[in-house]
Amino acid sequence: MKLVIFGPPSAGKGTQAQKLSKRYGIPQISTGDLLRDHVARKTPIGMKVKEILDAGRLGPDDLIVQMIKERVSQPDCRDGYLLDGFPRTMNQARELEKMTDVDLVLNIMVDPEVLVERAVGRRICPKCGAVYHVKFNPPKRQGICDKCGSPLIQRDDDKEETVRRRLKVYQEQTAPLIEYYRSKGKLVDIDGSKGIEGVFEQLVNAVEGVRKTRP
Numbered sequence: 540m541k542l543v544i545f546g547p548p549s550a551g552k553g554t555q556a557q558k559l560s561k562r563y564g565i566p567q568i569s570t571g572d573l574l575r576d577h578v579a580r581k582t583p584i585g586m587k588v589k590e591i592l593d594a595g596r597l598g599p600d601d602l603i604v605q606m607i608k609e610r611v612s613q614p615d616c617r618d619g620y621l622l623d624g625f626p627r628t629m630n631q632a633r634e635l636e637k638m639t640d641v642d643l644v645l646n647i648m649v650d651p652e653v654l655v656e657r658a659v660g661r662r663i664c665p666k667c668g669a670v671y672h673v674k675f676n677p678p679k680r681q682g683i684c685d686k687c688g689s690p691l692i693q694r695d696d697d698k699e700e701t702v703r704r705r706l707k708v709y710q711e712q713t714a715p716l717i718e719y720y721r722s723k724g725k726l727v728d729i730d731g732s733k734g735i736e737g738v739f740e741q742l743v744n745a746v747e748g749v750r751k752t753r754p
């Protein structure tokens with residue numbers, strides 16, 4: 540099964556992608572995580588995109604598409620995968636279409652002011668990638684990852700000003716993909732204002748709906 544988890548910054552894509560990946564046994568492929576990993580390792584790609592990420596703008600389509608092509612060709616993607624944060628431009632959507640036929644695009648919808656609060660309060664584990672929120676999803680011990688015990692950090696692009704810029708970029712360059720996928724009959728809207736489990740339940744229902752139609 541090939542799924543796309545779609546939505547504005549901090550809608551909960553990563554949180555839900557991790558849960559869906561566990562539930563269905565398919566890898567989560569997050570372009571944001573891949574890029575942040577390059578930045579942390581100071582690779583040539585990381586050096587190229589660090590400023591772009593910190594400014595809340597989008598990375599170059601050709602580089603992102605190449606990264607996805609390489610990732611989906613790995614053996615663990617044989618039975619499907621979950622794309623988180625890709626595609627994000629019309630150009631990326633067309634490139635994806637050349638690569639494969641996605642089964643479902645899960646569109647998580649959340650009010651913009653809620654998104655800012657979710658982003659600013661987010662904390663992540665730089666070691667295992669777990670995602671927390673100081674208010675909505677706190678770790679058991681403040682500032683420490685429940686899963687691996689590492690100190691949690693705040694992402695450089697989660698400052699309020701940068702979050703607002705990311706939301707603007709989303710509206711201009713990414714939101715038009717909603718109608719593109721809706722017109723293909725592939726898009727399901729998900730109410731992202733519910734709690735984490737409430738959103739997950741809707742996502743599972745949507746995925747099960749598609750699984751039933753498969754041979």
Ligand code: AP5
Binds near residue numbers: 735
């Ligand atoms: P990326 O990492 O993809 O960032 P994003 O799309 O802005 O999404 P986020 O990671 O901010 O949020 P999310 O939706 O995953 O929410 P999360 O689950 O963490 O990309 C970062 C950057 O990389 C981009 O700005 C761009 O520069 C570049 N990039 C990436 N992909 C690219 C591409 N394809 N093309 C070009 N450039 C690209 O949740 C957020 C917070 O809310 C957490 O604290 C969480 O605990 C909390 N939360 C989650 N769900 C709920 C809920 N239901 N109720 C309450 N709190 C919740």
